[in-house]
Amino acid sequence: MKATAADLALLGGAPAFAEPLHVGRPNVGDREAILREIGEALDDRWLSNNGEKLLAFEARLSERLGGLHCVATCNATLGLQIAMRALEVEGEVVLPSLTFVATAHAVGWERLTPVFADVEPASLCMGPAEAEAVIGADTGALLGVHLWGRSADLPGLERLARERELPLVFDAAHALGCSRDGRPLAGFGDAAVISFHATKVANSFEGGVVVTADADLAERVATMRNFGFVDEDEVVGLGTNAKLSEAGAAMGLASLDALDGFIAANRRNYAAYAEALAGIPGVSLLPFDDPGAVNCHHISIEVDAEAAGIDRDQLRAVLVAENVLARRYFHPGCHRTAPYEDRRPRPTLPVTERALARTLSLPTGTAVTPADAGAVGTVVRVGVAEAAAVRRRLEG
Ligand code: T4K
Helix, strand or coil: CCCCHHHHHHCCCCCCCCCCEECCCCCCCCHHHHHHHHHHHHHHCCCCCCCHHHHHHHHHHHHHCCCCEEEEECCHHHHHHHHHHHCCCCCEEEEECCCCHHHHHHHHHCCCEEEEECCCCCCCCCCHHHHHHHCCCCEEEEEEECHHHCCCCHHHHHHHHHHHCCCEEEECCCCCCCEECCEEHHHCCCEEEEECCCCCCCCCCCCEEEEECCHHHHHHHHHHHECCEEECCEECCCCCECCCCHHHHHHHHHHHHHHHHHHHHHHHHHHHHHHHHCCCCCEEECCCCCHHHCCCCCEEEEECHHHHCCCHHHHHHHHHHCCEECECCCCCCHHHCCCCCCCCCCCCCHHHHHHHHHEEEECCCCCCCHHHHHHHHHHHHHHHHHHHHHHHHHHC
16 A cells, blocks of 8 residues: 555645643543542552552453462562572573563662573574573573564573573563463463553552462562561561552552453554554554464564665654654663663674664554554655655655
8 A cells, every 4th residue: 555645745734733642641541449448548548568459460460361479569570580589599690681670670689690691583582492502601691672572582582491490580561361271371380470560561659579389489579578577467578669559559450450451442553553554664563373362461563674665763753753753672682771781792782672673663552543554654654655755766
């Protein structure tokens, strides 16, 4: 489909969108239910520390995840830190560079050393081959990332971890509502951590949940989250304050109730993007093996500058001019970010570098309609067509 005169007119004067279209606009479920849940906490005068809302939130998520243990924290970053501490990880931790900097910072904050691995070309997640390539004598754990709800060769990673006797932790920040072979992504590894930050598919304003099949590990995490207390005045070890408030848990509960609706909205947007972006030279929507098994909350395109005649950053500038605030998640990569960028030798991560230079995240969530997604597709189509026209003029 070519850009039509009507399309070009659309982009002539005022921006295509009167208001900015953000990536990461929070999903807000049933407002009445949210306020009712928070109101109950206020009525009870119980605002934190293992309150009813927290317990209900953990139980409801556990039910959704087939009975896995769920320990809620004030954010996923601290959840990752505590999970690694509870697993007594030492030395180096192997993880992908293609992730939000929080994954690497959680490792660094624990005074562990992040070692960056490349990612599989198809999934853009660290698989067993990539992890194995950088495992060394000091490796203390593997930390995979289910980037944008995608997943690597997970049985392969589990096998590698077993063979090398290494704990396997997953940053499942993006993976609520995602599964593989019928198993929730948060169920892989020794522990996985889901984020309930405002920008995620379901939120508790801020928040995270450590998920594990290991009851003892869950108990250690829960203890560490609350200063190490196991009783009113008995502390059994080093702990911190990583508790989720009752207001947060109340929001989390209402979000879980609305989750299927949020995911359905994302899937409709994904389908609308697929239709709107079809056939645009050099622009492809990152495919999901099975869109029915992911939350579609992170919708990204890949731009091949050669074929599109416009590179990822130029296309982003076109989108931003039209009020579509697309994001370069997770440019420039953890290995090029302080405090990791000065390490020498710099890791060789060709697949990661390619993705970091070419991918762009597009707005989705319940604040975005399929019609919006269609209009974003039009902006992309026109941007690419204009670039081709300019190139033809320059060449001839
Ligand atoms: N691992 C991975 C792979 C992650 O992606 C993250 C977090 C973590 C671990 C750590 O999880 P938490 O400790 O946060 O639970 C945002 C989020 O702050 C961060 O949680 C998230 N990943 C990351 C991907 O996105 P920024 O720096 O991009 O935030 P900011 O302020 O630029 O906002 C993002 C977009 O969302 C903007 O377009 C504005 C919009 N927005 C944001 C908020 C908070 C709204 O429209 N309303 C809002 O209330 O990090």
